Amino acid sequence: MTRHLLSCEDLTAEDAILILDTAKRLGELSTGPMRKLPTLRGRTVVNLFFEDSTRTRISFEAAAKRLSADVINFAAKGSSVEKGESLKDTAMTLEAMGADAVVIRHPASGAPYRLANAGWIGGSVINAGDGTHAHPTQALLDAYTMRDHLRGGTGDLQGLRVCIVGDILHSRVARSNVSLLTTLGADVTLVAPPTLLPIGVEEWPAKISYSLDDHLPETDALMMLRVQNERMNSAYFPSAREYSRRYGLTASRMSRMPEHSIVLHPGPINRGMEIASEVADSPRAVIIEQVRNGVITRMAVLYLLLGGSESGLGDLVDEEATA
Amino acid sequence: MTTWHIAGAQPLGGEPVDIVISDGIISAILPTGSTPATNSTLIEARGLIALPGLVDLHTHLREPGREDAETVESGCRAAALGGFTAVHAMANTDPVADSAGVVEQVWRLGQTAGLCDVHPVGAVTVGLQGERLAEIGAMADSAARVRIFSDDGHCVNDALLMRRALEYTKAFDGVVAQHAQEKRLTEGAQMHEGVVSSRLGLTGWPAVAEEAIIARDVLLAEHVDGRLHVCHVSTAGSVEIIRHAKARGVKVTAEVTPHHLMLTDDLVETYDPVYKVNPPLRTARDVVALRAALADGTIDAVATDHAPHPSESKDCEWAAASMGMLGLETALSVVIETMVNTGLMGWADVADRMSIRPARIGGLQGQGRPLAVGEPANLVLVDAGATWVVDPAAMASRSRNTPYRALTLPGRVVATIFRGRPTVLEGRLA
Numbered sequence: 001m002t003r004h005l006l007s008c009e010d011l012t013a014e015d016a017i018l019i020l021d022t023a024k025r026l027g028e029l030s031t032g033p034m035r036k037l038p039t040l041r042g043r044t045v046v047n048l049f050f051e052d053s054t055r056t057r058i059s060f061e062a063a064a065k066r067l068s069a070d071v072i073n074f075a076a077k078g079s080s081v082e083k084g085e086s087l088k089d090t091a092m093t094l095e096a097m098g099a100d101a102v103v104i105r106h107p108a109s110g111a112p113y114r115l116a117n118a119g120w121i122g123g124s125v126i127n128a129g130d131g132t133h134a135h136p137t138q139a140l141l142d143a144y145t146m147r148d149h150l151r152g153g154t155g156d157l158q159g160l161r162v163c164i165v166g167d168i169l170h171s172r173v174a175r176s177n178v179s180l181l182t183t184l185g186a187d188v189t190l191v192a193p194p195t196l197l198p199i200g201v202e203e204w205p206a207k208i209s210y211s212l213d214d215h216l217p218e219t220d221a222l223m224m225l226r227v228q229n230e231r232m233n234s235a236y237f238p239s240a241r242e243y244s245r246r247y248g249l250t251a252s253r254m255s256r257m258p259e260h261s262i263v264l265h266p267g268p269i270n271r272g273m274e275i276a277s278e279v280a281d282s283p284r285a286v287i288i289e290q291v292r293n294g295v296i297t298r299m300a301v302l303y304l305l306l307g308g309s310e311s312g313l314g315d316l317v318d319e320e321a322t323a
Numbered sequence: 324m325t326t327w328h329i330a331g332a333q334p335l336g337g338e339p340v341d342i343v344i345s346d347g348i349i350s351a352i353l354p355t356g357s358t359p360a361t362n363s364t365l366i367e368a369r370g371l372i373a374l375p376g377l378v379d380l381h382t383h384l385r386e387p388g389r390e391d392a393e394t395v396e397s398g399c400r401a402a403a404l405g406g407f408t409a410v411h412a413m414a415n416t417d418p419v420a421d422s423a424g425v426v427e428q429v430w431r432l433g434q435t436a437g438l439c440d441v442h443p444v445g446a447v448t449v450g451l452q453g454e455r456l457a458e459i460g461a462m463a464d465s466a467a468r469v470r471i472f473s474d475d476g477h478c479v480n481d482a483l484l485m486r487r488a489l490e491y492t493k494a495f496d497g498v499v500a501q502h503a504q505e506k507r508l509t510e511g512a513q514m515h516e517g518v519v520s521s522r523l524g525l526t527g528w529p530a531v532a533e534e535a536i537i538a539r540d541v542l543l544a545e546h547v548d549g550r551l552h553v554c555h556v557s558t559a560g561s562v563e564i565i566r567h568a569k570a571r572g573v574k575v576t577a578e579v580t581p582h583h584l585m586l587t588d589d590l591v592e593t594y595d596p597v598y599k600v601n602p603p604l605r606t607a608r609d610v611v612a613l614r615a616a617l618a619d620g621t622i623d624a625v626a627t628d629h630a631p632h633p634s635e636s637k638d639c640e641w642a643a644a645s646m647g648m649l650g651l652e653t654a655l656s657v658v659i660e661t662m663v664n665t666g667l668m669g670w671a672d673v674a675d676r677m678s679i680r681p682a683r684i685g686g687l688q689g690q691g692r693p694l695a696v697g698e699p700a701n702l703v704l705v706d707a708g709a710t711w712v713v714d715p716a717a718m719a720s721r722s723r724n725t726p727y728r729a730l731t732l733p734g735r736v737v738a739t740i741f742r743g744r745p746t747v748l749e750g751r752l753a
Contacts, residue, residue: 087639111642114595134524203521204522
């Protein structure tokens with residue numbers, strides 16, 4: 001494993017499978033009698049959030065706390081950042097406070113990369129979403145969820161047919177998923193109106209389509225992305241209604257998908273926009289499971305980046321048993 | 324006044340000669356090995372190429388307003404070290420150079436520094452706001468004798484204003500230098516729009532946003548028979564539009580920066596803002612087209628777009644960083660690397676694109692002249708065989724934002740002679 005997790009391009013298939021296997025093991029352990037593991041006792045994890053994201057922040061916080069790390073939450077709102085402090089100065093301040101790992105969410109693409117490589121700090125950097133670039137732990141939890149449902153919870157995702165639908169242009173979730181899923185052997189198709197696909201997307205390791213209906217019968221996992229209503233102001237699509245008619249997942253569209261297929265969404269969902277309520281509430285939607293898997297996947301990332309190994313977990317269990 | 328005897332220099336890479344300079348002009352060109360007059364100072368130049376002093380059409384000297392990034396004096400030191408004897412100071416200062424008062428201030432600061440000619444560029448519109456014409460005529464008539472007008476950093480988007488500027492400047496043979504950037508197509512733009520931007524998740528600056536404005540502007544220039552100069556051409560498509568317009572006889576000239584001749588958008592993968600520049604670094608295909616266009620003369624000039632920024636404007640995340648790169652001290656080396664050492668251009672072409680044509684575009688007297696008896700003594704001596712490693716800390720500029728950090732580049736400026744007086748000797752400020 002590398003020292004940082006900045007994007008899914010950093011991960012080999014072996015790395016990714018190690019994280020998923022570790023997450024699985026941690027999931028099993030945390031349902032046992034010892035819900036809180038002592039692994040990262042005395043280590044400090046800083047959640048450095050320059051963007052509002054309660055969901056991702058509490059997921060990382062829960063993950064770090066279940067591994068007994070000390071957690072410092074640093075939200076840009078109400079902090080010195082609003083007074084104009086630079087990312088560099090904020091980072092060096094946190095470093096001086098003894099952060100072993102910095103979990104960063106930032107509106108600027110590449111900010112975690114700069115944090116890790118500009119020589120400002122020495123600890124591990126975990127990207128919790130940067131601009132429209134990457135969100136690697138989201139991709140990991142998505143892969144975990146797909147593997148759990150469609151591959152018996154082991155190995156890679158060879159041959160799995162995944163469709164990602166929506167605002168690909170502005171989506172860090174889509175970028176990270178394309179990278180990780182193809183690393184794990186899945187076949188990815190991106191479905192969006194042409195305005196919401198980036199120029200250059202033809203070089204991505206994914207198929208491109210403008211029609212959701214064409215792909216429903218051959219999809220094992222369908223990932224719906226959040227589409228912001230405001231996008232129509234920049235002429236990406238004429239109206240929310242039209243977007244929803246052409247690209248929204250309705251119950252009738254879902255009925256054309258294979259029996260075993262699942263529906264994912266990184267949340268928060270826009271009911272009635274990209275996903276109908278009856279789909280979101282159906283048993284095929286695994287949106288809540290994604291949230292649960294997010295915690296154990298992030299536990300695995302923290303554990304592995306801060307020096308643990310999967311075999312180390314075995315020792316840990318033995319220790320717990322004899323303690 | 325001192326007499327200088329330059330021994331054994333090769334004008335435009337030709338046969339070695341001795342060049343004698345006195346009273347600010349080239350007073351004699353003698354066979355090499357001639358005995359220097361007793362009152363003259365010898366400059367040993369065996370093996371060095373002599374070129375007319377370089378002329379930059381596009382320099383940001385930052386003064387007045389951002390003296391933390393550069394001053395006229397520090398910028399002139401960088402210019403002299405880079406082999407320049409004239410620079411054009413861009414108008415986007417604070418206050419903006421949109422009045423006779425400000426351009427005369429910059430002009431005088433240049434005179435005081437005394438290291439090269441500083442020709443202020445005047446703003447096209449008041450405050451670079453793109454709303455109404457600045458007092459272009461007053462700037463032209465001022466002591467600074469402004470001939471180039473540009474809202475650089477901003478595009479004159481309004482077609483009517485652009486038309487009027489192209490018409491109005493005809494009265495004193497001025498030229499409108501356009502920063503071609505369609506506004507709506509580049510909202511929030513961070514880098515060239517293409518495969519790399521799609522992967523990095525950075526908002527794209529599409530080539531068409533440059534090309535669409537150039538296409539419009541050459542048509543406007545043709546319609547009113549005005550003079551258009553296109554700043555920092557960066558795309559293969561722009562080259563084709565300019566080539567086509569020139570073939571029709573449109574009065575259009577164009578410049579390319581050294582960095583667009585050498586660097587490509589994949590460097591942005593480091594997210595290091597030292598590579599953030601406007602227009603952005605393009606693709607390898609664009610670089611090939613720009614080199615070919617400079618070699619065949621479709622692009623008239625190399626212009627540095629020297630854009631100093633203080634460290635805090637670059638030591639940050641990409642989106643927060645300022646756009647721009649240093650250029651004066653590395654321009655000639657980059658041109659040697661990309662154009663001479665590749666066999667695309669000879670030394671006469673280098674002189675043409677870096678001195679003669681830029682001087683003509685700027686309407687300068689006494690710059691960009693041939694190395695001949697009776698001509699003003701503005702020249703540069705270059706050791707073409709030498710190489711050097713770019714060290715930002717060693718630069719004369721007040722800023723450090725060079726994209727060539729730690730690169731080994733060919734060609735060293737050994738001496739720069741400005742109006743008969745060395746500003747640089749043995750590679751150091753004289």
